[in-house]
Amino acid sequence: MSGEKFRLNKTKLDKIATDVLRPVGFTRGFHNWMAFLTVALVACLYAYYIQFDKGLIVTGMRDMVSWGMYIANFVFFVATALVGMLISGVCGLLGYKWIKPVSRIAEMIAVSFAAVAGLVIVSDMGRPERLLNVFLYGRVQSPILWDVTVVTTYLVISSLLYLLPLIPDLAIARGRDNKMPKWQSMVYELLSFKWTHHPKQYKLLFKSIRILTVLVIPTAFAIHTVTSWLMAVTPRAGWDSTVFGPYFLTGAFVTGMAALVIAVFVIRNSYRLREYLNDDVFDKMGKLLQLVCVVYFYFNLNEFLVPAYKMKGADAIHIHELFVGKHAVMFWFTQLAGLILPIFLLLWKKMRSPINLMVISLFVLVAAWFKRYIIVIPTMEHPFLPVQNLPHEWVVYQPTVIETAVTVGSILMAVMIFSVLAKLFPVIPIWEMAEEHVEDKENETH
């Protein structure tokens, strides 16, 4: 996306367009997939209806553990959405060329997870019908206000970063495909904004994308730092930490990268796009995943070992529960399978092959979800003052079926949005890929 000596290689463009546009369209398989997701989602929405009707009593949350799986899941969603910023923002501005074929997939993840994150938080509310109060009576000193603001901003910027580079592609597709259903070609017509591939248009496009990639970095930093502050502004042991902002942010990179690898792997195989989403791209993604794991591991060291060295009263109980207590299995799973093992395994090139990297990423992603559980719940189980005169089930948190179903529902929703985007529009930026080849040739001749 240099923009200076921009030219599209016509023959390359033609081939890429044919390959990338082939899987576009709502096929029979897609219909079946969406039908399955819809049925599952309806079941989950019914679980939410029960919760709405009976109150949060149907969850495992009680007065002591008053935040549970929903908040953990919310943090996970925000974390996953951050991959858009890592790829388009950080890697894009650093000028890495290998991100081109995966950049749009990263933005698709960002959009679908950021959009559902807001709903996840609504599902945790005792009075969801009073959501508007946040805008009517909002108080600026509450981190929730900051969170609402930055999550919305991030969703807008990510959507623009998804839609703007799509404009030339939709114009290309409009000029070629004729088997498209009428409504789809109308959507293409509308969203391509009468694009004529004029150099002036491209110049404007480059400029806007450039501004957005710069803007998305502070916004993404803000969204996850603020999310960490939801916990870090309280005095509770386990949350009362000064590294929580960067700890969450670096953790988000790990989560997002793992999600990206899985998405790219699925698309590469089901869309037969191995030529573009090739081994080299996976090798690069593997290296980036390893890098962010190392950085996140560094923050984990600080977060756990420093309090563990001092063993101050309330911290000691918390650390004990995590290291050898009730949450030890989950804690060590997140640390080993989600962090330490991937760091070592990814040293070998063989482990960065598509299938191996995908398996590693699956472990990392699952561990990342449980890591959020580990961050939220154990701290709530051990307040400063003793918990007494309450029934046992009110003291120990145990997620219920309904709570789990609502959580699964949120994941289904994100997958549905991602699936629709992946079938409605081309998943690889056609024009950017064509541009890359031109520049490479020019470099060779010099």
Place this chain on the structure above:
Amino acid sequence: MSSDKQKSEMSENQKDSRRAFLRKLGLVGGAASTGAIASGFKYSDSNQGEYVKVMTSDHVMVEVPKTQMQAVKLDTEALQSRGRVGIKGKRWVMVIDLAKCRNARECIKGCQKHHHLHPYQFHINTLVMQDSPKSAPYNMPKPCMHCDNAPCVSVCPVDATFKRQDGIVLIDNERCIGCRFCMAACPYSVRIFNWEEPFHAEMYKEQPMEYDIEANIPQKKGTVSKCVFSADCLREGDLPTCVSSCPNGVFYFGDENEDAVTNGTTKETVVLSELLEKKAGYRLMEELGTKPRVYYLPPKDRVFDTPEKPDNHHS
């Protein structure tokens, strides 16, 4: 015999005068903030008996013909606007004498009845504490600390929980969105949530009542509830329910501005600063900087036997 009787008469008088005093102040505060009740004001003068001076809600004094006067029943909105301001000139403060608590749990029962709570919900809860392995356990009633630097108030996104000028932290369950951020922020774990329909849900359905923010009743599903120092009682000039329910003289309650607190059992009024000085009063978790409005007197020279060692659910 006579001296004993005299004493009890005196304390009875003291109690009455103190009640009357509190009541007067409470009513003036109420009238100033809403203007809706005229009963707190006396007639302006005798030669124009048919006119009465009342203050309107925008704080203007007007005269109204006596025949036009009508007592107004406060609706939710009026109760809210009155409840958000608080009782003028007051700085409520509570002192809990740990040496006298034997965990009778009368404060809890009174509180649960007053605020329509489920048996498992506590605005005030008596905990068995043990500060270190070799020190003896003691009973500690734990109401809301009504912190001057309240973490719960800072984090509330919608101003549903707020600090009044008289020091009380209230919750408006008509506005609360149920995010429970305040519960996460409170280091004393004093806030509770209405996870299900409130205890008196049936009664609310049969006899609908206006929401009184100062007592936080009716309770509402999906909202946070908390100790409110029985702000409705304070407005009437009475002591908070827990304070007056205690059979053992554990609680003192009063006004920091007056530097006086009254014992809920004996109704004896003492100087706050002297009590705290003499008995080495302290506040819970001073190091967190929350500046609580509840003071504790250490469990020294206990009146009752020490309780059994506590189970803290820490394992």
